[in-house]
Amino acid sequence: MANIKKGDLVQVISGPSQARGGDRGKQGKVIEVLVDQNRVIVEGVNYVTKHVKVGQTQRGAKTGGLETHEAPIHVSNVALVDPETKKPTRVGFREEKVTKDGVTKTVRVRYAKKSGKDL
Template sequence: MAKIKKGDLVQVISGRTQARGGDRGKQGRVLEIIVEKNRVVVEGVNFVTKHVRVGQTQRGTKTGGIETHEAPLHISNVALVDPESKKPTRVGHRVETNAAGKTVRVRYAKKSGKDL
């Protein structure tokens, strides 16, 4: 079972600080997970510029120019955010039975020593 899924709120825990132009400490939603490369795309984090060649669409409008979009980060550089404390936390799994009586594994945010 994956620790981080699409739509989760995560925080960048490594890299350059925001004071030095980096993304460490920023929080955002996971837009995409690239399982083969162990990478995630986080909303509003790790922007890169891409030069797109000028072309035409079917309607005749011009496309191209310089675009900015989010680039993938390695999954080890982000941590899931605890919904209660809004701080990065580790993830655990618990076996529970749902309303239909089926046994399922559920993710939960572990409490760190500082939060107790």
């Protein structure tokens, strides 16, 4: 089971600080999870400039130039944000019994662990 999923709120926990032009400390929503590469794309984090060759659409409008978009960041460099405290936290799993249509199943559920500092 994955610790981080699409739509989660995460915080960058490594790299240069924002004072030095980096992204550490920024929070954003996960746009995409690249499972095979162990990377995630986070909204508003790790912007890169891409040079796109000039072309034309069928209407005659010019396309291309400089585009900025989010690049992937390694999953170990982000931490899930606890929805209650809005601070980065570790992820745990617990088994819960779920009853649906009279059938009881045991499923694994993610939860945000509490750290010693937050208590």
